[in-house]
Amino acid sequence: MEIDKAVRESEDGRLKIKYNNAIYVIQRALSLYSIEEVAFSFNGGKDSTVLFHLLRAGYFLHNGHSNGDLPDAEFTFPIRTIYFETSSVFPEINSFTYETAASYGVQLDILREDFKSGLEALLKSKPIRAIFLGVRIGDPTAVGQEQFSPSSPGWPPFMRVNPILDWSYRDVWAFLLACKVQYCGLYDQGYTSIGSINDTVPNALLSINDSPIGEKRFKPAYMLSDGRSERAGRARKISTAATCNGQKCLLPHQSNALTASIVAVGDEILSGIVEDKLGPLLCKKLHSLGWVVSQVATVQNELDSVAEEVIRWKSKSDLVFIYGGVGPLHSDVTSGGVAKAFGVRLAPDEEYEEYLSHLFGDKCTGERNKMAQLPEGITELLQHEKLPVPLIKCHNVIVLTATNVDELDQQWDALVDLRSTNLLASTGPFYSKHLTTSLSDLEVAQPLSKISFEFPDIYTGCYRKSRAGPLVITLEGKDQETVEAAIESLSKKLSSGVKQVSV
Structure with missing residues (x-):
């Protein structure tokens, strides 16, 4: 069998471990179920292609063959193979799937219904009890799955067998290139x-x-x-709502802004020992891109507190930035809190561990490396040449590892460079106008209320730099003409003591 021979002759020790583990899972499944009771879901993608060749090798070895005692040309692939063909599939995927089936003598069961309906019909007509799937940690469907996992509630009953669940993107390509198979x-x-x-x-x-x-x-x-x-x-959906003067307004017809929430984790901040300089700086940086920061919160170094804050804001904001509580100490609970917020567990991330090992050496390896425990199945590493270690992204939550202003500047620059991935899309700058007045808060309250009603896309704010100083009124929005009209209208409503300042 050429696959088994290619891996064993490889000098990639990690690939050999991954291969042996996957073969064990395959052989275990073939011991539990007869060949008539198993199937393989093939979709023509890279993960599915890897699993196809692993199944060929696994079945070959399961039947007692050793290297070279059966030519590949005489070996047939007996596992029932399912292919769901849809109108939205790439023509190249279709062609590759059919060419692969022809090359290796695979009999395809082609289903043109939706996945669930097609599977229900197939399982009713065939005695299938287990299906091999090319699911990997990091896939949206991988959350909560093990190498052997029963199908989800509401689906027809079968055992999901995931031989490459713990494989990384690097492992997939190491296998395909080492084995020199077509993809x-x-x-x-x-x-x-x-x-x-x-x-x-x-x-x-x-x-x-x-x-x-x-x-x-x-x-x-x-x-x-x-x-x-x-x-x-993969296309990302951009939120269509933003907060305007405390109310939701549609995008892009009105404010055309994206919203962010900021969560700082640290008992030192709450006790006043440390002044948080990262939150205000992050607000300025987001504001410069036209984002609206809906809240800045500080929570204890306590797992449930972190989880509750992430749960509160992850569905209300386009992005949630969280910093503090990241590291090897018992008080570093941010990763665990994020995992709990999404209902997943912490699991070792081999790719992240490689980065840490390169940075810290042997002190960051194996089970001792708490920092390499990341939320399972939802973690994306944001790698950039400016960063010694990638940032962690879990759906719309970004974990910043910055502990000072310089590190935040570095990580922010990297995030902006990654804007091509639609991570930090700019929605255009804000235009601001300031008015200063000697009037009291009570005197300006009614005119400001009217401005908010007349110009719902305008953000209004008031502050005094000192107790006896003048009141500064800020009007801000995305459309310059609207801001100019609002400031002119407000000036007319305020009877006296008004000075306009451009910002």
């Missing part, structure tokens, strides 16, 4: 995670900067340095 050609065009034709584009992180004008070229998928950015080519 879908889209991966050589910069695609790193392939969904439908409606939601998938080449990964911008693989763009070749010196491409000729009018011609966009990309490096192949296996050259992506940070495997957790593999889904950067």
